[in-house]
Amino acid sequence: MGLLRLVLAAGVILVHTGNAQISLAGGRGSVECFFVISGYYMGLVITSRYSKLGDIWWITFFTSRLWRFYPIYALSVLFT
Numbered sequence: 001m002g003l004l005r006l007v008l009a010a011g012v013i014l015v016h017t018g019n020a021q022i023s024l025a026g027g028r029g030s031v032e033c034f035f036v037i038s039g040y041y042m043g044l045v046i047t048s049r050y051s052k053l054g055d056i057w058w059i060t061f062f063t064s065r066l067w068r069f070y071p072i073y074a075l076s077v078l079f080t
Contacts, residue, residue: 008034 011030050057 005034005037008037 008030
């Protein structure tokens with residue numbers, strides 16, 4: 001699934017750089033497929049990893065997202 005997402009992301013990049021004839025699915029199709037596959041993958045992660053926690057699963061989920069993305073966000077704000 002990760003390889004397919006990589007190919008779709010490369011398709012979007014190729015469309016944005018003006019090389020649309022090389023892209024397999026085109027820009028719009030690549031974005032739509034990427035979001036569908038990513039949504040499926042996130043649903044799979046939530047049901048397999050966080051469903052055992054009961055009603056507080058969302059606190060653990062969003063806390064892990066915060067700790068994963070906040071350092072990168074803080075560095076980009078700092079360098080910008």
